[in-house]
Amino acid sequence: MTDLTGQSPPVPIERLEFRASIVRRLRTHFAFAALLAILFLTFLDNTVASAVLTSVQAELHANVSQLQWVVGGYALAFASLMLMCGSLGDNFGRKKVMLIGVVIFCAGSIVSAISVNPSELVIGRIIMGVGAAAAEPGTLSMIRHLFPDRKTRARALGTWAAISGLALAMGPVVGGVLVGIWSWRAVFWFNLLFGGLALVVAAIALPESVNPHRRRVDYAGFFFGAVILGTATFATIQGELTGYVTGWVITLYIVSFLTIPIFYFAEHRAKNPMLELGFFRRRSFTGSAFIAFASFFSTFSIFFFVALYLEVVASVSAYGLALDFLPLLGGIVVAALFTGPWVGRVGSRLPMTVGCLLAAAGVLLTEMVIGPHVGVSSLGWTMGLAGIGFGIVIVPVNATALSSLPSANSGMASSAVNTARELGAVAGVAILGSIVNGQLTVNLTHRLVELHIPAAYQSEIITAVTTGTAASQAKAIGSHSSKFVQHIINEVVDAAYGALTHGLDIALIASGALLLASALVAYYTGTAERLGMIELDE
Numbered sequence: 001m002t003d004l005t006g007q008s009p010p011v012p013i014e015r016l017e018f019r020a021s022i023v024r025r026l027r028t029h030f031a032f033a034a035l036l037a038i039l040f041l042t043f044l045d046n047t048v049a050s051a052v053l054t055s056v057q058a059e060l061h062a063n064v065s066q067l068q069w070v071v072g073g074y075a076l077a078f079a080s081l082m083l084m085c086g087s088l089g090d091n092f093g094r095k096k097v098m099l100i101g102v103v104i105f106c107a108g109s110i111v112s113a114i115s116v117n118p119s120e121l122v123i124g125r126i127i128m129g130v131g132a133a134a135a136e137p138g139t140l141s142m143i144r145h146l147f148p149d150r151k152t153r154a155r156a157l158g159t160w161a162a163i164s165g166l167a168l169a170m171g172p173v174v175g176g177v178l179v180g181i182w183s184w185r186a187v188f189w190f191n192l193l194f195g196g197l198a199l200v201v202a203a204i205a206l207p208e209s210v211n212p213h214r215r216r217v218d219y220a221g222f223f224f225g226a227v228i229l230g231t232a233t234f235a236t237i238q239g240e241l242t243g244y245v246t247g248w249v250i251t252l253y254i255v256s257f258l259t260i261p262i263f264y265f266a267e268h269r270a271k272n273p274m275l276e277l278g279f280f281r282r283r284s285f286t287g288s289a290f291i292a293f294a295s296f297f298s299t300f301s302i303f304f305f306v307a308l309y310l311e312v313v314a315s316v317s318a319y320g321l322a323l324d325f326l327p328l329l330g331g332i333v334v335a336a337l338f339t340g341p342w343v344g345r346v347g348s349r350l351p352m353t354v355g356c357l358l359a360a361a362g363v364l365l366t367e368m369v370i371g372p373h374v375g376v377s378s379l380g381w382t383m384g385l386a387g388i389g390f391g392i393v394i395v396p397v398n399a400t401a402l403s404s405l406p407s408a409n410s411g412m413a414s415s416a417v418n419t420a421r422e423l424g425a426v427a428g429v430a431i432l433g434s435i436v437n438g439q440l441t442v443n444l445t446h447r448l449v450e451l452h453i454p455a456a457y458q459s460e461i462i463t464a465v466t467t468g469t470a471a472s473q474a475k476a477i478g479s480h481s482s483k484f485v486q487h488i489i490n491e492v493v494d495a496a497y498g499a500l501t502h503g504l505d506i507a508l509i510a511s512g513a514l515l516l517a518s519a520l521v522a523y524y525t526g527t528a529e530r531l532g533m534i535e536l537d538e
Contacts, residue, residue: 027205028146032156034202035146036163038102039139041194042132043167044174045074046425047303049125051175051321052184054311059184062118064437068237069122071304072429077129078136079422080229083274084222086137086415091217094138094209099202101134106195113188124188137415138209145209158340158395162333165394168299169325169332169387172307176322221274224263229426232256236430275416284348284404285413287525288397289420291352294518295393296424298363298511301432302328302386305507306366313372313497327380331387332394339395348396349526353519355392360515362386367508372497389515400526432507439503447495 049071056062056070089097108127115121140160147153178186235244235252242249267273280286310316310324335355343351362385369378401417 030201030205031146031207032143034198034205035139035142036159037194037198038098038135038202039160040163040167041105041191041198042078042136042139043164044171045128045132045191046078046422047168047171047299048175048187049074049171050303050307051172051179051318052187053304053308055179055184055318056118056121060115060118060121062121064433065237066118066122067308068304068429068433068437070118070125071300072233072237072426072433073122073126074129074132075422075425075429076229076233077126078132079419079426080226081130081133081222082137082419082422083225083415084217085134086141087215087217087272087274088134089138089141090210091215092210094142095202095206096208098135098138098142098206099199101131101136102195102199102202103131104128105131105135106192106199107131109188109191109195113185113192128191136418142206142209145207161340161395161398162336165332165336165391166329168303169329169391172303172325173322173329176318176320176325179318180322215272216270218267218270218272218274220266221263221270224259224266225274227259228256228263229423231259233426233430236434239434279405279413279416282404283525284400284527285416287521288348288400288404289417290521290525291356291393291518292397292401292417292420293424293427294514294521295356295359295390295397296421297428297432298359298424298515299390300425300428301363301507301511302366302383304429305432305436305504306370306383309370309500309504310374313500314374324376324379325383327376327384328387331384331389332391335388335391336394339392343396343399347527348400349523351392351396352400352522352526355389355396356515356519356522357389359386359389359393360512360519362389363508363515364512367505367512370504370508371501396526403527428511432510435506435510436500436503439499439506441499444495444499447499451491451495 053067053070057067062070085097085101105128108124108129108131110124111127112121112124115124143153143156143160147156174190175187178190231252235249235256239246239249244250264277267275267277280289307321307325310321316324339351339355362382365382366379366386369382398417401413405413
C-alpha cells in the first residue's frame with residue numbers, strides 16, 4: 001500500500017519493536033537449545049559406553065581393564081580439565097572455548113569410531129573427555145546471559161538439571177538401540193552427527209560471553225590436580241594387570257599422595273585459585289560435593305557392571321539391554337521433574353536424604369534379584385527404584401552447592417560439584433572395577449585348581465574369559481570334543497560366570513553402603529530452608 005506520492009508509509013515503531021522482540025526470543029530459544037544439546041551429549045557419553053562393552057570386547061578382544069579405560073578415560077579427562085576450562089572460558093570467551101570443546105569432542109568421536117584396537121578406542125575416548133570438559137562448563141554459566149530475568153532463569157536452571165539427568169539415564173538405552181541397529185561404532189558416529197549439528201546451531205545462535213575482569217589462570221592448580229587424579233587412576237586400573245605390589249604402581253600411588261599437599265599450598269597461595277579450598281569449610285557445600293561424588297560412584301556400579309553382567313552372563317542383546325534400562329530411565333526422568341518444586345518448598349535436606357535412601361535400596365535390591373535368567377519383569381522394579389533415587393538426588397545437589405556460596409562464586413560452585421560427579425565416575429570404575437576384575441581372576445583360578453585344570457592352561461583360560469572370547473572358544477572346542485571334555489568346558493564357563501557374579505555382588509553392596517552413608521551426610525549437611533531462585537553471577 002502506498003500514499004499519494006507513491007511511497008510506502010513508514011512501519012510503526014511498535015511493529016518494528018515487536019518483530020525485533022520475536023527475533024531476539026527465537027535466537028534465545030535456539031541458543032538455549034544448543035546449550036542443552038551440548039549438555040546432553042557430554043553427559044550422555046558418561047553412560048552410553050555401557051551398551052558397547054561386550055561388542056567392543058568381542059571385536060577388539062579388550063580385557064576388563066581396557067573396558068574400564070573406555071569408560072573411565074572419558075570421565076578422567078572430563079574431571080581433570082573441567083575447572084581449568086571454566087576459567088579459560090571466563091577469560092577468553094565462553095562461546096569460543098565451548099565451540100573448541102565440541103570440535104575436539106567430535107574429533108575424538110571419529111578416532112573412536114574407526115578404532116581397530118582397544119588402545120585407539122581409549123585414546124579416542126580420552127580426546128572426547130577433553131572436548132567435553134571444554135564444552136560443558138559454559139552450558140551453565142551462559143544461562144545467566146541468555147536469561148537476565150530471574151524467573152525465566154530459574155526455569156532454565158531446572159531444565160538444565162532435568163536434561164543432565166535425562167542424558168545419564170538415556171545412555172544405555174540410546175547405546176543399546178544404536179548397537180542393535182548396526183554396531184558399537186554407530187554410537188560414536190551418532191556423537192559426531194549430533195555434535196556437528198549442535199556446533200552449527202551454537203556458532204550461529206549463541207552470543208559471546210566474557211568476564212570483563214580477567215583473572216589469572218591457575219596453571220599450577222590445574223597441573224598438580226591432574227597429576228593427583230591421573231597417577232592414582234592409572235595405578236588403580238593398570239595395577240589389576242601387573243599387580244599392586246609392582247614397583248611402578250606403588251611409585252604412582254606415592255606420587256599421587258605426595259602431590260596432595262603441593263596442590264593445597266598452590267591453591268592457598270594462588271590469587272585466583274582454580275578451586276577455593278576454603279569453601280569446603282562450609283558444611284552444605286562439602287556435603288553436596290560428597291553426595292555428588294557418591295551418587296556417580298554408585299551410579300556407575302549399575303551403568304558399567306550391571307550392563308556388563310547382563311551382556312556377558314545373561315546373554316542379553318543390545319535391544320534387550322535398552323529394554324532392561326528403561327525403568328531406570330523412567331525413574332530418573334520422572335523423579336527429576338517432580339523434585340524441583342519439592343526442593344523449593346522444603347529445602348534440600350529431606351529430598352537428598354530420601355533420594356540417597358531410595359537409590360541405596362534400589363542398588364541393594366538389584367544385587368539380590370540379579371541372576372543369569374533375569375529380565376525386565378524381575379529387574380525392572382529394582383532398577384526403577386534406583387532411578388527414582390538418583391533422579392531425586394540430581395536436583396538438590398546443584399541447588400545446595402550454588403546456594404551455599406556467594407553468587408559471585410556460582411560458576412566455581414557448579415564446576416566443583418560437576419567435577420566431584422566425574423571423580424565419582426572415575427573412582428567407581430577404577431575401584432569397583434579392580435574389585436570385580438580381582439574377584440574374576442582369583443575366584444576363577446581357585447575354581448580351575450579344583451577342576452584339576454593344568455597350570456599351563458589356567459592363564460590361557462583366564463585371558464579368554466577377561467577378553468570375552470571364552471564363550472566362542474568353548475563352543476568351537478566343544479563341537480569337536482567328547483562329552484567329558486564338553487562337561488569340563490561347561491564347568492569352566494560356569495566358574496567364570498560365577499566369579500563375575502561374585503565380583504558384581506561386592507560392587508553393588510559397596511555402592512549401596514556408600515549411598516546409605518550419603519543419606520546421613522545429606523541429613524546433617526542439607527538445608528531445611530526454602531531454596532529461592534539461584535543467581536548465576538560472575
